Amino acid sequence: MDISQSLEKKIIDIVGKDFVVIDKQDMVVYESDGTHDKGMPDFVVLPRTTEEVSKLVILANEFKISIIARGSGTGLSGGAVPIHGGLVISLNRMNTIIDIDVDSSTATVEAGVINLEISKKASEYGLFYAPDPSSQQACSIGGNIAENSGGPHCLAYGVTTNHVLAIEVVLPNGEITWFGDFNKEVPGVDFRGLFIGSEGTFGICTKVVVKLLQKPQDVKTILIAFNSINDAANATTAIIGAGIIPAAIEMMDKTASDAAEAATNAGIPKNSDTVLLIEIEGFESDINDQEKLISDVIYEFNPIDIKIAKNDQERDLFWKARKGVLGALGRIAPNYFLVDGTVPRTKLSSVLSEVSILAKKYNLIVANVLHAGDGNLHPCIIFDQQIPGDTEKALKLGGDILKVCVENGGVLSGEHGIGYEKRDYMPLLFSETDLNNMKMLKNIFDPEGLFNPGKIFPVK
Amino acid sequence: MKIANDHKIKNNHYPDSKKEFSIIVNELYKNKQKMIILGGATKTQYENPYSSVHNVFTSELNKVIDYNPSDLTVTVESGIKVESLMNLLSENNQYLGYILPNKKLSSIGGSTAYGYSGNYRFNDIHIRDSIIGIEAINYNGDFIKSGGQVVKNVSGYDLHKLYIGTQGMFGPIYSISFKVYPKPNYQTQVIVGFDNYEDVLNITKKYLPLNWNIPRLAIYSSNKHKRKLYELFCNISGTKNIVDYIQKSITEDVKLNNGNLEEINNNTDILVNLDDFGYNLNDEQLSIRILSSKNSDFKHIINYFENCKLNFQFLVTPSIGSISILIENNDSILSYIDEIAEISQLNNYRIIIDHVNLSLQNKLRNKFKNNDNQPVKNLTALLKKNYDPQNLFSSGKFI
Numbered sequence: 001m002d003i004s005q006s007l008e009k010k011i012i013d014i015v016g017k018d019f020v021v022i023d024k025q026d027m028v029v030y031e032s033d034g035t036h037d038k039g040m041p042d043f044v045v046l047p048r049t050t051e052e053v054s055k056l057v058i059l060a061n062e063f064k065i066s067i068i069a070r071g072s073g074t075g076l077s078g079g080a081v082p083i084h085g086g087l088v089i090s091l092n093r094m095n096t097i098i099d100i101d102v103d104s105s106t107a108t109v110e111a112g113v114i115n116l117e118i119s120k121k122a123s124e125y126g127l128f129y130a131p132d133p134s135s136q137q138a139c140s141i142g143g144n145i146a147e148n149s150g151g152p153h154c155l156a157y158g159v160t161t162n163h164v165l166a167i168e169v170v171l172p173n174g175e176i177t178w179f180g181d182f183n184k185e186v187p188g189v190d191f192r193g194l195f196i197g198s199e200g201t202f203g204i205c206t207k208v209v210v211k212l213l214q215k216p217q218d219v220k221t222i223l224i225a226f227n228s229i230n231d232a233a234n235a236t237t238a239i240i241g242a243g244i245i246p247a248a249i250e251m252m253d254k255t256a257s258d259a260a261e262a263a264t265n266a267g268i269p270k271n272s273d274t275v276l277l278i279e280i281e282g283f284e285s286d287i288n289d290q291e292k293l294i295s296d297v298i299y300e301f302n303p304i305d306i307k308i309a310k311n312d313q314e315r316d317l318f319w320k321a322r323k324g325v326l327g328a329l330g331r332i333a334p335n336y337f338l339v340d341g342t343v344p345r346t347k348l349s350s351v352l353s354e355v356s357i358l359a360k361k362y363n364l365i366v367a368n369v370l371h372a373g374d375g376n377l378h379p380c381i382i383f384d385q386q387i388p389g390d391t392e393k394a395l396k397l398g399g400d401i402l403k404v405c406v407e408n409g410g411v412l413s414g415e416h417g418i419g420y421e422k423r424d425y426m427p428l429l430f431s432e433t434d435l436n437n438m439k440m441l442k443n444i445f446d447p448e449g450l451f452n453p454g455k456i457f458p459v460k
Numbered sequence: 461m462k463i464a465n466d467h468k469i470k471n472n473h474y475p476d477s478k479k480e481f482s483i484i485v486n487e488l489y490k491n492k493q494k495m496i497i498l499g500g501a502t503k504t505q506y507e508n509p510y511s512s513v514h515n516v517f518t519s520e521l522n523k524v525i526d527y528n529p530s531d532l533t534v535t536v537e538s539g540i541k542v543e544s545l546m547n548l549l550s551e552n553n554q555y556l557g558y559i560l561p562n563k564k565l566s567s568i569g570g571s572t573a574y575g576y577s578g579n580y581r582f583n584d585i586h587i588r589d590s591i592i593g594i595e596a597i598n599y600n601g602d603f604i605k606s607g608g609q610v611v612k613n614v615s616g617y618d619l620h621k622l623y624i625g626t627q628g629m630f631g632p633i634y635s636i637s638f639k640v641y642p643k644p645n646y647q648t649q650v651i652v653g654f655d656n657y658e659d660v661l662n663i664t665k666k667y668l669p670l671n672w673n674i675p676r677l678a679i680y681s682s683n684k685h686k687r688k689l690y691e692l693f694c695n696i697s698g699t700k701n702i703v704d705y706i707q708k709s710i711t712e713d714v715k716l717n718n719g720n721l722e723e724i725n726n727n728t729d730i731l732v733n734l735d736d737f738g739y740n741l742n743d744e745q746l747s748i749r750i751l752s753s754k755n756s757d758f759k760h761i762i763n764y765f766e767n768c769k770l771n772f773q774f775l776v777t778p779s780i781g782s783i784s785i786l787i788e789n790n791d792s793i794l795s796y797i798d799e800i801a802e803i804s805q806l807n808n809y810r811i812i813i814d815h816v817n818l819s820l821q822n823k824l825r826n827k828f829k830n831n832d833n834q835p836v837k838n839l840t841a842l843l844k845k846n847y848d849p850q851n852l853f854s855s856g857k858f859i
Contacts, residue, residue: 103665104754105669147614148614148618150612150614154612157583158589159612159614161589161618162589171835175835177833177834177835177836178833179836181753181810182752182753182754182781183751183752183753183780183781183782183810184577184586184588184780185575185577185586185749185751185780185781185782185812186625186751186810187574187575187625187626187627187812188625188626188836188840189621189622189625189626189836189839189840189843190588190621190622190624190625191836191839193588193618193621193624194617194618194619194621194622196618197614197617197618198617211584213669214669214670237530240530240532241529241530243553243554243642243643243645244642245641245642282672282673282698282702283673283701283702283705285699285701285702285705286673286698286699286701286702288701289699289701289702290699342610342611342612342613343610344528344531344533344609344610345530345531345532346528346530346531371612374610374611374612375531375610375611375612376612409608409609409610410608410610411608411610411613411615412615413613413614413615414610414612414613414614415612415614416614417614418614418615418616422615426615426616429608429615429616430605430616431603431605433598433602433603433604434604434605434606434616434619435616437598437604437619437847438616438617438619440846440847441617441619441622441843442617443846444839444842444843444846445839456616456617
């Protein structure tokens with residue numbers, strides 16, 4: 001029996017043969033995430049319990065095989081791609097909502113639970129889980145922990161780390177422990193905060209305690225059309241600058257909104273260049289006050305149309321257009337490369353102008369989709385990988401856009417993580433000392449370097 | 461390097477530039493000198509008099525590095541006083557979203573190192589949520605950057621989390637970037653008295669989830685007005701319509717729960733009646749904080765103290781899960797330590813005793829051991845070993 005067979009037998013002993021993917025054809029679904037990056041795993045295993053995860057980690061240490069934890073595979077940075085092969089531990093079967101504690105407004109869930117399922121269950125008690133990535137119908141909370149995911153409503157509510165109180169993790173040596181506490185006052189090292197966003201390089205999160213919020217009494221969703229992307233960007237800066245923080249301010253330029261409209265018939269005005277989707281929440285009287293303030297602020301940026309969702313169906317349709325825009329862009333070309341830089345809000349307008357210039361330079365179409373209120377840009381570079389050279393051009397354009405973000409005081413990633421895709425851009429943002437300190441942290445958690453190798457740190 | 465002997469304590473250093481700060485840290489480290497970084501030096505009365513170590517004061521590092529109000533972010537040097545930053549933000553109708561305690565004396569760096577957030581918090585924000593970047597100094601005197609000046613950032617590890625709440629054990633903080641918030645445009649404070657703790661709990665439970673519009677719900681023992689046994693301070697903020705709506709709702713609920721409406725302060729500043737309960741103690745006072753790992757009402761603790769012969773006051777902040785207890789004769793606590801430790805153990809409470817003189821602190825620490833799990837202890841020790849191999853930064857913390 002060779003090493004591979006011996007390892008396979010031991011994996012089967014831990015989880016049972018029904019939960020080990022052996023056939024290479026079946027493994028294809030585990031070779032990529034939401035990006036174009038690919039890597040074939042050596043083994044894929046679907047444990048059901050934390051104890052099984054721990055045993056698998058101990059086994060991987062014994063065989064010195066790398067470990068790649070995987071949620072739903074919706075990531076957008078190549079974070080879950082086994083670029084060097086290894087053991088993919090898929091957490092999909094760990095999908096139980098263990099407890100909703102209404103008194104404490106918390107939910108305890110397994111890592112494979114789908115993000116939206118938490119809010120669905122919590123809504124029975126008038127509560128919801130705030131971070132809402134666009135993929136929330138499919139992405140897992142464990143994946144959200146790994147990437148410190150955001151979403152449209154993070155403008156008002158904050159990102160994943162702001163809503164997670166505690167996590168159960170399997171450390172790289174197989175130990176099971178909890179990081180964090182109901183009480184954020186607890187002094188000492190915030191291992192919970194360090195682990196969230198570490199992209200699967202510090203261990204595997206198996207259970208999560210999240211904060212739940214009370215559902216707002218009322219919600220108003222407003223679609224505002226502008227003649228230019230600069231007007232929309234400046235209107236966003238002005239709204240925030242005026243002291244108004246809506247639950248969400250999303251932006252789609254003409255390319256994006258035309259595609260979204262064609263796919264959904266949401267009612268996006270055809271003559272608009274750029275649209276803002278603004279959502280305000282709270283008590284009814286509060287919402288009316290906010291709406292008036294927003295109307296006053298945007299007036300000087302020449303809005304050409306303002307639509308307020310009349311009911312939940314129309315509201316859902318507006319959001320369907322926004323959250324489904326990436327799929328809708330497939331009408332233009334089969335492939336896209338999504339950039340994820342963040343810049344200070346006041347730089348939005350100038351950075352978007354530079355993106356436009358770069359797109360022309362590379363002769364590629366860029367659809368701009370933004371969490372504008374957060375300054376989080378998602379220029380979506382559309383291309384056809386069948387056209388020789390287009391993939392390389394798209395990747396190079398993406399890199400140039402990230403350089404522009406950093407030059408304008410911004411960062412490489414707002415919510416998708418660095419992963420495999422952006423690792424070589426890290427020196428744009430961090431000095432060698434910064435990176436060495438990050439490597440030191442990685443080494444403290446994972447001295448054998450088995451967890452998600454080839455991610456975050458540059459190789460060039 | 462500036463060395464001043466104008467204090468009682470020798471070996472005081474006052475860097476007044478980023479470069480000088482790094483040189484001092486590097487020189488001390490190379491020479492194997494233990495050092496403590498001091499912001500407002502508000503802890504010196506409770507802890508080591510620091511005569512045997514080097515004290516690096518950040519008081520001269522008090523500049524605002526970057527502030528564009530429209531970005532809702534600010535970056536400051538760590539020595540800036542809390543009050544100075546609050547005033548700057550206030551000029552632009554902004555604030556941190558929480559009110560740090562001891563604002564006149566404390567520095568932003570010190571508040572960060574101790575992980576303080578006070579008991580007034582918009583949307584339950586903790587300082588750990590509001591810091592978006594830190595520039596720290598390592599033992600070589602090199603600067604380490606983590607995070608940035610944007611509100612949403614997942615580029616690399618959140619190394620800055622290492623420096624929040626760890627009391628300087630991994631090295632000095634040079635600068636800190638914060639996400640800031642617009643100040644609410646209208647505020648009211650309602651103070652209600654109760655004779656029965658259950659009644660005050662009924663009100664707090666109902667309004668606790670509204671932390672977006674009620675940033676502070678604080679229950680005091682009646683040291684302030686002495687009309688009722690317990691007083692609930694409720695700060696409501698938002699638009700005038702919403703503040704009026706919530707205020708009306710609370711006043712109606714007060715009647716139903718046997719409360720007595722004592723004060724309504726309309727359109728106040730957020731700072732009205734905010735005190736520094738548990739800070740700035742005199743030699744006779746002792747303050748302990750008890751934290752709950754669940755959403756506790758601390759009835760056990762309050763019952764126990766009310767039956768003791770201790771002269772005490774308390775402040776319960778249900779949203780934070782904490783009770784601060786201020787005891788007038790600090791030696792008197794010694795007779796009760798064992799029982800308090802037992803109650804805390806039974807209820808899975810954690811006890812923080814940082815506002816106590818050093819000799820008493822040592823006695824109490826042995827009694828109030830909080831049960832961190834072993835992997836956490838091991839990782840903490842490894843972090844310390846790597847980020848401070850000679851154990852010269854604020855040694856003796858958490859290990």
